[in-house]
Amino acid sequence: MSEKMTGREQKDNKLDTMLRVDNYTPNFDPEKEPILRVEHLKQYFKRTKAVDDVSFDIWKGEVFGLVGESGCGKTTTGRSIIGLYEITDGDVFFRGKRIGMGVDALKRWKKQFAEAKAAGDTKKMEELKTDKVVHKDLMTKIQMIFQDPVGSLDPRMTVREIIAEGLKIRGIRDKKFIEDRVAGVLEKVGLVPEHAERYPHEFSGGQRQRIGIARAIVLQPDLIIADEPISALDVSIQAQVINLMNDLRDEMGLTIMFIAHDLSVVKYFSDRIGVMYYGKMVELADSDELFAHPLHPYTKSLLSAIPLPDPNYEKRRKRITYVPSLSHDYSEEGPTFKEILPKHYVLCNTAEYEKYLKEVEELDANARRKQR
Ligand SMILES: Nc1ncnc2c1ncn2[C@@H]1O[C@H](COP(=O)(O)OP(=O)(O)OP(=O)(O)O)[C@@H](O)[C@H]1O
Numbered sequence: 001m002s003e004k005m006t007g008r009e010q011k012d013n014k015l016d017t018m019l020r021v022d023n024y025t026p027n028f029d030p031e032k033e034p035i036l037r038v039e040h041l042k043q044y045f046k047r048t049k050a051v052d053d054v055s056f057d058i059w060k061g062e063v064f065g066l067v068g069e070s071g072c073g074k075t076t077t078g079r080s081i082i083g084l085y086e087i088t089d090g091d092v093f094f095r096g097k098r099i100g101m102g103v104d105a106l107k108r109w110k111k112q113f114a115e116a117k118a119a120g121d122t123k124k125m126e127e128l129k130t131d132k133v134v135h136k137d138l139m140t141k142i143q144m145i146f147q148d149p150v151g152s153l154d155p156r157m158t159v160r161e162i163i164a165e166g167l168k169i170r171g172i173r174d175k176k177f178i179e180d181r182v183a184g185v186l187e188k189v190g191l192v193p194e195h196a197e198r199y200p201h202e203f204s205g206g207q208r209q210r211i212g213i214a215r216a217i218v219l220q221p222d223l224i225i226a227d228e229p230i231s232a233l234d235v236s237i238q239a240q241v242i243n244l245m246n247d248l249r250d251e252m253g254l255t256i257m258f259i260a261h262d263l264s265v266v267k268y269f270s271d272r273i274g275v276m277y278y279g280k281m282v283e284l285a286d287s288d289e290l291f292a293h294p295l296h297p298y299t300k301s302l303l304s305a306i307p308l309p310d311p312n313y314e315k316r317r318k319r320i321t322y323v324p325s326l327s328h329d330y331s332e333e334g335p336t337f338k339e340i341l342p343k344h345y346v347l348c349n350t351a352e353y354e355k356y357l358k359e360v361e362e363l364d365a366n367a368r369r370k371q372r
């Protein structure tokens with residue numbers, strides 16, 4: 001530490017270090033592995049398979065859009081990642097370390113461990129032990145912005161208390177540090193330090209969502225799961241909040257999982273998009289790629305719902321309704337998640353796979369014809 005640092009600066013520096021994620025995972029290399037890895041996630045509630053074998057990765061600095069209609073399991077996916085549920089099956093890794101293990105995955109682990117033990121394979125036993133550790137402490141580095149900006153803020157707490165809560169949970173008690181941090185993030189989200197004394201009901205919907213964002217970023221998260229952060233807001237305010245999130249992304253190097261129910265919002269904002277239908281991921285690709293070659297009929301139906309500022313297109317635009325029983329014949333062979341083009345995955349069986357490859361060719365031929 002420099003000699004010139006005052007006692008105050010030293011203290012701030014120490015507390016700031018407590019918040020930094022690199023300290024938890026010094027060996028993580030964002031170039032080599034994704035920041036979040038969700039593998040075969042299942043979240044069943046009694047009769048509902050809310051999330052049913054969903055896998056995806058998110059890389060550092062990316063905006064990953066998760067899209068699908070109401071009830072398809074988007075929020076449940078987010079809540080399962082941050083550990084709000086005991087997940088049914090699957091594995092979740094953050095910065096290379098396990099943060100979630102499903103109940104069924106644990107059962108399989110126990111079986112494997114018993115087998116290794118019976119075989120006297122101590123190396124395997126050690127590997128398995130390391131693999132099972134769930135790094136709960138890393139969870140503070142993933143923050144969620146909740147879908148409902150009214151219900152997610154405690155009405156009896158001031159804005160300062162709401163924002164400072166996470167810092168206190170992290171063991172930070174220093175009043176001056178907390179005050180500075182709260183003022184800092186309020187400014188970052190376009191509010192003013194004086195707002196800290198007020199209560200949530202004194203704010204508009206857009207401002208409340210800003211408070212939710214401030215609460216999320218005060219812990220210097222690495223990954224933000226934004227659950228439909230703008231769908232409850234007026235159209236005029238929506239763009240402001242999107243711009244704010246874009247700025248924060250650049251400024252803080254954030255990675256964002258952005259949940260939305262239609263494609264129009266995520267289109268410009270996301271680098272990659274995952275489309276969910278009834279608990280399943282049906283298509284996953286880079287944004288440009290998904291719009292160039294939409295293949296799954298559900299993705300097509302979502303696309304057909306987006307109006308474009310092109311009168312010719314609007315005249316021709318027909319809403320496509322997705323009816324699974326009419327679109328697929330899975331009587332002989334069920335679907336699996338297949339890579340149709342590099343990094344472009346679709347849930348399909350072999351016959352559909354062949355059909356989609358032809359579709360890609362046709363789409364490309366059409367695009368070339370238009371260019372001429
Ligand atoms: N805690 C719970 N207990 C039982 N069922 C649940 C629970 N949470 C969600 N579900 C069910 O799981 C399914 C997925 O719900 P989820 O909230 O994840 O959908 P969503 O895609 O976020 O929808 P929306 O766009 O309306 O927010 C729904 O059928 C829902 O009723």
Ligand SMILES: [Mg+2]
Pocket residue numbers: 074075076147227
């Ligand atoms: Mg939801």
